[in-house]
Amino acid sequence: MTVKNRLAQITRDPNLSPKQKSNFLALEAEASLPYMAISDAVSEAKNSGIICDMFEGNAPFKPRYVLPDYAKFLQNGSEYLELSPAQDLDEALNALTIIYHHVPSVTNIPVYLGQLDDILLPFCQGLEPEAIYRKLKLFWIMLDRTLPDAFMHVNIGPTDNIVCRTILRVDAELKQIAPNLTFMYDPEITPDELLQVAASNICECSKPHIANYPLHANSFDDKGFGIVSCYNSLPLAGGANTLVRLNLKQVALKASSVGDFFTQVLPHYCQLTYELIDARAKFLHEESNFFNSFLVKEGLIEESRFAPMFGIYGMAEAVNILQGSPDFNEDNIDKPSSHYGHNAAANALGHKISKALDGIVKSTQVKYGYNGLALLHSQGGISIDKDVTPGVRIPYGTEPNPIAHIQALAEHHQYYTSGISDILTIDETVKANPQAMMQLCKGALSLGFREFTANVASNDLVRVTGYMIKLSDIASFKAEGSRTNTTWLGAEAAQNTKILERQPRVVAHEHTPAYSK
């Protein structure tokens, strides 16, 4: 299709709002510019799906993620935005509402809204709890309606305070998709009772994510960090200038053996990934003029606190390919399983790959990095990914029980400084028992999980007291009436039971990155 036709199609699309049309038109315009200079090898790796630039555009004029120092902003006001320092909660919320519209990101909507309890608490002195509640609730509704993007992310915790508790209350009440929410947990600081409130919220609305605060804090300097978009941990007053991701499945397919993978193929493609990272960062930092913005001039962000994210995905497939394991599906439940997530040797190979990546990322200098380095990231997938599993996750539908799941993956988490997410699927019986959710969370964090995320879903597989049952079995069982033989136990049921596919699906965590029709 010619560019002109695509533009025409976007302008006429009945399902897009004017704003969305503007965004896609802008993307098309950017895509019509020549790509930054890269070598043939990078270009080939990019075209064959081994390296992916996340559709950030041919001429990146804004960083992927920006984390302004909002505390400083509220304290100093902004000359550029003609705002004086905030004096009370109303002024603080109003000022934030304004600045959010000037914080860019890859989605054109801010992905970081701040450590809101810390920055708002000073403005809550002398206010009644109900007044704080009313103001924050209106603020929450405003965020969801004007910045409709679930990558927009608020942080709270690990301290126990009225703003933190009020946000948890409002969030569980409203159950909005936006903003996304991370609760920082520190066993030394956070009372169990507050963690229990957060865990009960997960049962209500699958939010917040619970972050392992000490682990994140130790990965960054005293100026702090924030968790933005979906599970991206980045330096505060900085951000990610770009994210380039490597498809480990495709890398594994190029390797002739496990040894070849580690000594030749993986280092080679990592080097190409760095080439692309450098080209993209160079354009942003040297040509786009982004770092002349008021955010920099007023000290809300610092150029030196931006780092590229070195993303990976497809770990599960890579391990299974390297081990020569057949595809994992219900017709092929080899026992004992040799697959990633289910087998000790497969899991260990995965850990070894993460460790190798960590070694490469920690020893490869970049011109525009955090302390001269990129940050390793377990990437959560985008909607175009087919037959490849996000990050280091266990493929959907093949997850073992939640505890085995956590135990299989915990060792990866130490390596992924700029974020890793494993989504645990918990059946709905947990809804009546939030204490169980909290204990699972504590167990995961104590084993080294950086972030605990649970999907509470009505699994097809449901635990009823004393036994597991399969909802779909029961549906057919009921439909078949009162047959006297116990067909539900028979071979046919076992063959037809796609039990392994029945875990609720987890949707991809980024939008379709470009207009596709």
Next chain:
Amino acid sequence: MGRVATVNQIIPFSCVDGPGSRLVIFLQGCNFNCKNCHNPYTIDMCDSCGDCVATCPVNALSLNLDKQGKSKIVWDSDKCTQCDICLSTCPKQSSPKIRQYSVEQMLELIRRQVHFINGITVSGGEATLQLPFIIELFQAIKASDDLSHLSCMIDSNGYLTEGGWQQVMPYLDGAMIDLKSWQEHTHRYITGRDNHRVFSSLKLLAAEGKLYEIRLLYIPKISDIDSEVNAIAGYLTQLPDSVRVKLNAFQHHGVTGEARLWDTCSEQQMLELAARLTERGVGNLVLPNVYL
């Protein structure tokens, strides 16, 4: 070497068998023979007749001779695909998929999950048929620095004698007890046993502050939970306020035999029963999450 338990299944993470998250040990064998049993293969012990061996499609079952020269079914859980054909083959409705665990083995298993759980629950079958094992296990948990914070619960049909309960009481944090019917003859019709000992157990556990939950199974027109609602409500309101009253709705899934012809309990029927109990002052009611 301590006691050994015969185990039907272990679930490492359960949210429905007591407070918080729990590792649940389902012991094999039951002294009730409920017509409505949802998992009848937990009632009888496997007698190693060997009928199931030939029907296993993946050769996970074999018949071996033990040291005394007695034949014994051996189950290879790694090969097993859980198709459950063996359960439908078994002439006794038992399960060959059972395993022996010593107290030490069980402790090792619990230690592997300890960060994730608030406690353990022994269930069944009827757990208390293997009381000496339970006592040793609970004792060992309470005596271990790294495990003593775990709560130890029993899920039971309540048929254990008072003497039995007294033995486990020092190590027991709470019990969940089924009351399958109010009238003795109804109870006998459903379970094959009277319910006097069930009431004694409830009384004793309530007095000791260890009755966590009483479970009432509502089988429309069969159990007398609805026709005896006044008497039952009167009884329940005498129990300590902390006792959870869990209402279970009878369903056909897993049920074999004549109980398959009984009506199941709908959500509407369950809500009506709950309303009638509430009207009569019964608090702390827990209703089913799903009706299947």
